Amino acid sequence: xxxxxxxxxxxxxxxxxxxxxxxxxxxxxxxxxxxxxxxxxxxxxxxxxxxxxxxxxxxxxxxxxxxxxxxxxxxxxxxxxxxxxxxxxxxxxxxxxxxxxxxxxxxxxxxxxxxxxxxxxxxxxxxxxxxxxxxxxxxxxxxxxxxxxxxxxxxxxxxxxxxxxxxxxxxxxxxxxxxxxxxxxxxxxxxxxxxxxxxxxxxxxxxxxxxxxxxxxxxxxxxxxxxxxxxxxxxxxxxxxxxxxxxxxxxxxxxxxxxxxxxxxxxxxxxxxxxxxxxxxxxxxxxxxxxxxxxxxxxxxxxxxxxxxxxxxxxxxxxxxxxxxxxxxxxxxxxxxxxxxxxxxxxxxxxxxxxxxxxxxxxxxxxxxxxxxxxxxxxxxxxxxxxxxxxxxxxxxxxxxxxxxxxxxxxxxxxxxxxxxxxxxxxxxxxxxxxxxxxxxxxxxxxxxxxxxxxxxxxxxxxxxxxxxx
Numbered sequence: 437x438x439x440x441x442x443x444x445x446x447x448x449x450x451x452x453x454x455x456x457x458x459x460x461x462x463x464x465x466x467x468x469x470x471x472x473x474x475x476x477x478x479x480x481x482x483x484x485x486x487x488x489x490x491x492x493x494x495x496x497x498x499x500x501x502x503x504x505x506x507x508x509x510x511x512x513x514x515x516x517x518x519x520x521x522x523x524x525x526x527x528x529x530x531x532x533x534x535x536x537x538x539x540x541x542x543x544x545x546x547x548x549x550x551x552x553x554x555x556x557x558x559x560x561x562x563x564x565x566x567x568x569x570x571x572x573x574x575x576x577x578x579x580x581x582x583x584x585x586x587x588x589x590x591x592x593x594x595x596x597x598x599x600x601x602x603x604x605x606x607x608x609x610x611x612x613x614x615x616x617x618x619x620x621x622x623x624x625x626x627x628x629x630x631x632x633x634x635x636x637x638x639x640x641x642x643x644x645x646x647x648x649x650x651x652x653x654x655x656x657x658x659x660x661x662x663x664x665x666x667x668x669x670x671x672x673x674x675x676x677x678x679x680x681x682x683x684x685x686x687x688x689x690x691x692x693x694x695x696x697x698x699x700x701x702x703x704x705x706x707x708x709x710x711x712x713x714x715x716x717x718x719x720x721x722x723x724x725x726x727x728x729x730x731x732x733x734x735x736x737x738x739x740x741x742x743x744x745x746x747x748x749x750x751x752x753x754x755x756x757x758x759x760x761x762x763x764x765x766x767x768x769x770x771x772x773x774x775x776x777x778x779x780x781x782x783x784x785x786x787x788x789x790x791x792x793x794x795x796x797x798x799x800x801x802x803x804x805x806x807x808x809x810x811x812x813x814x815x816x817x818x819x820x821x822x823x824x825x826x827x828x829x830x831x832x833x834x835x836x837x838x839x840x841x842x843x844x845x846x847x848x849x850x851x852x853x854x855x856x857x858x859x860x861x862x863x864x865x866x867x868x869x870x871x872x873x874x875x876x877x878x879x880x881x882x883x884x885x886x887x888x889x890x891x892x893x894x895x896x897x898x899x900x901x902x903x904x905x906x
Contacts, residue, residue, distance in 0.1 A: 447473070448472050448473070448494040448495065448564045449472070449473045449474075449475070449492065449493050449494050449495075450467055450472050450473070450474050450475070450493065450494065450495045450496070450497060450560070451474075451475050451476075451477065451483060451486060451487070451493045451495070451496045451497070451498075452464060452467070452474060452475070452476045452477070452496075452497045452498075453476075453477045453478075453479070453480060453483040453496065453497070453498040453499065453502070453507075453510065454478070454498070454499040454502070454526065455478055455479060455499060455502045455503060456499070457478060459499070459526075460476040460477070460478060461476070463476070463497060464476050466553060466556075466557075467560070470557065470560075472560075475493075479502060479503070479504050479505065480498070480502050480504055480505030480506060480507065480509065480510035481504050481505045483496075483498070483510060484505065484510060484513050484514060487514050487517050487518070487521075488517060492518075493518075493521055494521070494522075494564050494567055494568075495521070495522050495523075495524065495560060495563050495564055495567065496514065496521055496522070496523045496524070497523075497524045497525075497526065497560070498510060498511070498523060498524075498525055498526065499525070499526050499527075500525050500526065500527045500538060500546075501527075501528075507525055507538065508537060508538060508541060511523050511538065511541055511542070511543060512541065515542070519542075520567060521567070522543075522544035522563040522564070522566060522567050523538070523542075523543040523544055524543070524544055524545055524546065524547065524556075524559055524560065524563055525538045525543055525545075525546040525547075526546070526547055526548075526549060526551070527546050527547075527548055527549070528548065528549045539591070542589070542594075544559075544562075544563045544566065544594075544598075545559055545563070547559060562598055562601065562602060565598075565601035565602065566594075566597050566598050566601045568601070569597055569600055569601040569604070569626075569630050586619070586622050586623070586626050587763065587766050587767050587770045588760065588762075588763035588766060588767070589762065589763065589766055590760040590761075590762040590763045591760075591762075592754075592755045592759070592760050593760060593763060596623065596752065596754065599750075599752060600623065600626050600627050600630055601630065603627065603750050604626075604627050604628075604630035604631035605631050605632060606631075606750075607721050608749040608750050609702065609721070609722045609723070609724070609746065609747050609748075609749045609750070610624070610627065610722075610723045610724070610747075610748075610749070610750040610751075610752060611687070611723075611724045611725065611726070611730075611744070611747040611748045611750075611751050611752070612624060612723065612724070612725040612726075612751075612752045612753075612754065613725070613726055613727075613730060613751065613752070613753050613754070614725075614727065614753060614754030614755070614756070615727055615756050615802055616727045616801070616802065616804070616884065617757075617801045617802030617803055617804030617805055618754040618755070618756060618757070618802045618803060619754060619802075619803050620685070620725040620727075620754060621640065621683065621685060621725065623752060623754060624638075624640075624681070624683045624723045624725065625638060625683075627681070627723060628680065628681040628683075628721070628723075631721075633679060633680050633681055633721060636677075636678070636679035636680030636681075637676060637677050637678070637679070637680040637681075638677075638680055638681050638683065639673050639676050639677040639680065639681070639682050639683065639720075640683040640685060641654060641655070641673055641682075641683070641684060641685065642685045642686055643684055643685065643686050643687050643689050643690050643694075643886075644685075644686040644689030644880075644885075644886025644887055644888060644889070645686075645877055645880070645881070645886070645887050646887060647887060647888070647891075648691045648693060648694055649663075651690070651694055652694060652697065652710055653670070653672065653710045654672060654673060655672050655673050655674060655698070655701075655707075656672040656674060656697070656701070656707045656708060656709055656710060657669070657670050657671045657672030657674075657675060657707075657709040657710070658670055658672075658709050658710035658711050658712075659709050659710065659711035659712045660711075661711065662709070662710045662711025662712075663710070663711070666711065669709070670709075672707065672709065674701065674707045674718040674720055675707070675716070675718060677718075677720035678718065678719055678720060679719055679720070680720060680721070681720060681721045681722075681723055682720045682721070682722050682723070683723050683724075683725070684698075684722065684723070684724040684725070685724075685725050686725065686726055686727070686886060687724040687725065687726050687747065688726040688728040688730060688733050688738070688739050689726075689886040689887075689888055689889070691888070692738075692740070695739065695740045695743050696740070698743060699740060699742060699743045699746055701718075702722060702743075702746050702747070703746065705717055705718065706718065722747070724747045730744060756799065756802055757799040757802045757803055757806065758798045758799050761795050764791075764794050764795050764806070765791065765795075767803060767806055767807075768786055768791070768794065768806070768810060768822075769785070771806070771807050771810035771811070771814075772785070772786070772810060772814060772822070775810065775811050775814040775815075776814070779814055779815060781814055781817075782820070783814055783817055783820060783821065783822060784820045784821060785820075785821050785822070786821055786822040787821050787822065787823055787824065789823075789824045790813075790821075790822050790823055790824040790826070790827060793824055793827055793831055793832055793834065794806070794809075794827070794831065796834050797831045797834055809827060809828065809831065810822075812826070812828070813826040813827060858897060861893065861897065862897050862899065864883065865879070865883070865890070865893060865894060865897065865899060866899070868882040868883050869899075876890060876891065876894075
């Protein structure tokens with residue numbers, strides 16, 4: 437079976453637990469008819485013994501209120517044998533505290549009595565798909581680039597895992613939104629790897645790193661003689677990604693003209709090489725991403741609304757790390773394992789004091805910033821556990837990093853804020869250009885800007901000639 441397939445998994449094993457014999461018999465009959473292998477139990481204690489002997493169940497469907505070992509205690513105990521087995525709870529009260537507690541403990545979902553059979557079938561299919569996806573992600577971790585693994589057990593991340601499992605087998609276009617450093621490309625790779633296109637290329641391009649004409653030839657390819665230097669025909673990335681996935685990072689950085697060309701390509705499923713006259717069909721799933729607030733970009737006229745709706749057949753929003761603090765500890769453990777291998781260290785974990793600092797910091801750079809912090813700490817730490825003193829001072833204080841001294845001015849003389857900010861911006865751009873050896877594309881990367889945005893700022897600050905001469 438392809439992980440993420442919408443089709444049911446006829447080999448999946450389901451454990452049904454309910455103190456009502458009629459309910460167990462009904463669920464056994466219904467699920468077996470769907471092609472699942474089903475085991476029934478009338479109490480939590482007996483069900484726990486089944487899991488103890490054989491933890492390889494793909495799903496547990498359990499009542500919450502049962503005599504003896506209730507559903508929540510059963511869930512807690514079962515987690516020690518297999519933390520990934522999804523639980524679907526059955527409850528008679530949709531707003532009951534126990535149902536909410538079940539979700540807090542990591543249950544996949546719950547359904548209220550009386551329930552619709554089709555709704556339960558869909559829950560079962562989605563839960564098994566999510567389980568398969570988790571297994572697949574672990575297998576794929578060694579294949580993905582360092583730092584690109586999906587990690588997280590918070591409710592928002594579990595929702596994303598479920599969505600990935602649901603959409604991975606489709607060809608629908610996807611747009612992933614979120615702040616820089618949240619892991620948009622990781623999600624795109626997980627969608628690709630979990631679907632039927634996983635054995636074909638995953639091709640990525642940062643749309644903000646190229647001027648318009650170069651971006652067009654990169655995406656669509658060009659014909660011999662199309663421009664100076666075009667000595668041979670060249671495939672574009674749409675063709676290179678044949679059978680696989682084309683990931684358009686920072687898609688909102690595209691010029692209006694390029695947005696029109698991309699929209700037409702997506703509508704017609706055809707591309708035309710630069711300098712060519714014939715259109716060629718392409719077979720690649722398109723996933724886009726942006727760190728901009730797309731609604732504001734549309735309102736300001738910088739991004740086409742029709743292109744957004746063409747891309748956003750499936751929208752996925754990744755919350756910033758500050759909104760999913762439950763993921764900080766799993767991420768710390770993950771990065772420690774990574775840098776233990778890379779640095780040949782044997783650091784076992786992190787002290788509570790240091791972890792408390794991490795959990796109270798706002799993480800403007802999100803997961804990427806956390807990884808950098810752990811790499812630094814792992815490099816400096818000589819004991820078995822990361823100490824608070826190895827964290828950057830601003831994180832120890834719970835503050836944002838200082839950007840330099842503030843100017844002093846009096847109420848009488850005031851401050852020309854606009855010119856002051858322009859001077860700072862000019863100095864920073866000049867410094868980035870110096871560090872990049874005059875290469876504007878590299879300078880844009882250093883400043884975390886798109887190429888277009890850097891050029892615009894340079895022109896407004898009259899830095900274009902200086903940069904060319906650098």
